[in-house]
Amino acid sequence: MASHSSSNTSSNLSPTTNEGPQAAFPPPSPLFKDPSYDWSLDMRNNPTLETKFLVVVKEKILEACSKYKLILPERSLRWLEDHGGHYEMYTHPDAFESKTSSKYRRMGREERYGLFLSKDHLHVAVSPRFGNCSLAPLTLTNYEKLCRMFWNFLAIIGDYDSMLILLITDNGWTFVPSINHKSIVAFVKHRFLPARTPLYVDGTSDSPLVDIYQKQVCAEGTVNNRDWLKSFFAALNLLHRHNNQIGTYREVCQSCYLEFSKGSREPCLHHPHHQAFSCSGNPTTSTSIDNLKRWLDKESQDRLYCVTKRQALFPSDISDIQQMLHCKQYDLEYLKFYVMILNSLDCAMRVDGFSKVEFSHFEAHSAMWMVHKKVGIEYLVQSVKEKTDQSPQLYKIGFKHSHPLRRL
Secondary structure, three states, rough: HHHHHHOOOEEEEOOHHHHHOOOOOOOOHHHHOOOOOOOOOOHHHHHHHHHHHHHHHHHHHHHHHHHOOOOOOOOHHHHHHOOOOOOEEEOHHHHHHHHHHHHOOOOOOHHHHHHHHHHOOEOOOOOOOOOOOOHHHHHHHHHHHHHHHHHOOOOOOOOOOHHHOOOOOOOOOOOOOOHHHHHHHHHHHHOOOOOOOOOHHHHHOOOOEEEOOOOOOEEEOOOOOOHHHHHHHHHHHHHHHHHHOOOOOOOOHHHHHHHOOOOOOOOOOOOOOOOOOOOEOOOHHHOOOOOHHHHHHHHHHOOOOOOOOOOOOOHHHHHHHHHHHHHHOOOHHOOOOOHHHHHHHHHHOOOHOOOOOOOOOHHOOHHHHHOOOOEEEEEEEEOOOOOOOOOEEEEEEEEEEOOOOOOO
């Protein structure tokens, strides 16, 4: 069995994954290479972002602070000056070390951290942006990457008010405006709509979304899986909670802001109890974001998109494991672990899934097995039900045809 397992392959037999194309749109061309496309959020597009959009961020952030009578902390000002308006990125040390290539590991830790601070504008440290939370290092780093991408998008469209909450102020502010919900919707559609789709504010053709040079922004279309965006919403939710923006989302009232700008705290007739001079509350709970999520679900269903499973192990990894098994003289316990690993990876199972696999999960679908008279088992069928599955999914656990015939 060990000699066959190295060529193990699987495919999902669920009806939901065998109908229609894998994705409605072909993989987009790398727009960051196109000199006529200015709005790519790919990190390889840094030169365009820096020279066209980030170069004015410090000045515009100061104007936004003045607008809300906030004083930009010295450390934040120094960061924007020293790093040309780039987002102050944090990556968790555990996540950083696990992803660092051997080329950089040969450096000393301080030298390595200093290089990434100057080159990629990031601190190798636990992010203070989300407060004291118990999230995994990779999750926190992923949230930071999403916020960095959103920061760059806000710089493109000139929503500097929404950038204030993304600054590291060391709790120097007792108040900071919430992110404008329209900017969140625009960012999601920039990522999710097909490449080069013109974007509009509120989805109406009479209000195009423009960049700071008054040029209409077109979608980059690099996201097909709506689940990717769930992490973005989670990051924004945590960010607003950390900044005490936890109430019902409310847009800025121009009448209230006019009074606020004059130094008056008098609310308008529409807001008699509290002056709505800025966006406030948690935008991820707003009606527009709820509508956006429903649109994402419908759009994903219309595209018939399903996630393409990628192989988790290289052939060299399989070879290493098999050599270890050989050294252990194919001990039954080690063989069990080997099969469990392959099975869990091929069926994309979590720990709570593969640790509960039983023979009945195969036996119940024995009518679908394929057994060759000379070769033996061609493939089995296994049912898998994870905690997020509505019903069991069927997987074909097969073997490549290149394996040697079994002697009779």
